[in-house]
Amino acid sequence: MDLSSWFEFTMYDAVFLAVVLGFFFYWLTRKEQPLPTPPKxxxxxQMTDMTLEELRKYxxxxxxxxxxxLNGTIYDVTRGKGFYGPGKAYGTLAGHDATRALGTMDQTAVSDQWDDHTGLSAEEQETANEWExxxxxxxxxxxxxxxxxxxxADYGSRKSFIRGAESLDSIIHGDSESKKDN
Ligand code: HEM
Known part of the structure; x- marks a missing residue:
């Protein structure tokens, strides 16, 4: 048996070996991707009611x-700052009454004046309700x-919280155990 034929190296073998070695070297020296930092x-x-002027600061x-x-309730949407931060897609809503904009699906429909939501169609009001x-x-x-x-209203020392199905009125009027601190 002619063993020398086993070790014959063709051009294709050389290319194949170079590719395999290349990948191996890349795998050995690759840098771990840094994990994305969780949002701060x-x-x-503190829970509080605000006038439009006060809301504008946020x-x-x-x-x-x-x-x-939205629909008369103030939400802290800070964790959605990728949506509502300065220059972001829906940044116009920040610090404003977003009811009309969300009801009409027009992020420019915000006003610096008090909006009593008149003129919203039943369908638009329903859209706003779905967002809420x-x-x-x-x-x-x-x-x-x-x-x-x-x-x-006076919320005592209560902190803002995920209200879920709870109504704001029941918190204000204290008919539940909702007055406790979160
Ligand atoms: C071409 C039109 C639009 C597209 C393709 C689009 C797409 C999207 C997508 C992909 C998200 C992210 C959903 C998620 O990650 O949960 C989003 C979020 C959102 N969109 Fe749009 N959108 C459009 C128009 C609008 C308009 C006109 C409004 C009205 C103001 C709007 C209001 C919102 C809001 C408020 C959120 C954030 C919801 C949250 O805080 O969780 N979008 N949109």
Whole structure:
């Protein structure tokens, strides 16, 4: 038996070996990808009602908390800053009453003036309600968007929280064990 024929090296063998060695070298020297850093959670705000003027401060620029109003309730949407942060797709909603924008699916439909939501069709109001159904399970409820300081409720020392199916009225009027701190 002619063993020398076993070790004959053709051009194709050389290319194949080079590719295998290349991959092996790459595998040995590859750098581990850094893990993405989890979003920084900001401490929940104290529950409070706000006027539009107060809400405007929470636009993600003047304050690290991003808030918006929806159907009269203020949500802390800071954890969604990829959506609502400065320059992001829905950043116009930050610090505003987002009801009309979300109801009409037009992120420019926000106003610096008080919006009593008149002119929204039943379908648009329903769309706004559907957003709210999601948000009350996703974002912290801070309080209510009120027109005057005198309309504000007292939440004691309660922190904003994921309200889920709980109604804000039941918290304000204290008919549940909802007054306790979170
Ligand atoms: C071409 C049109 C649009 C496309 C393709 C689109 C697509 C998306 C996608 C992929 C998400 C992320 C969903 C997720 O990760 O949970 C999103 C989120 C969102 N979209 Fe749109 N969108 C569009 C238009 C609009 C308009 C006009 C509005 C009205 C303001 C809107 C409001 C929102 C809001 C508020 C969120 C964030 C929801 C949250 O905070 O969880 N979108 N959109």
């Amino acid at each position: 959670e900001v401490a929940p705000l 636009d993600g620029v003047k304050n690290e908390h991003i808030l918006f109003g 159904t999601q948000f009350k399970f996703k974002y912290l409820t801070v309080g209510r968007l009120v027109q005057n300081d005198s309309d504000k």
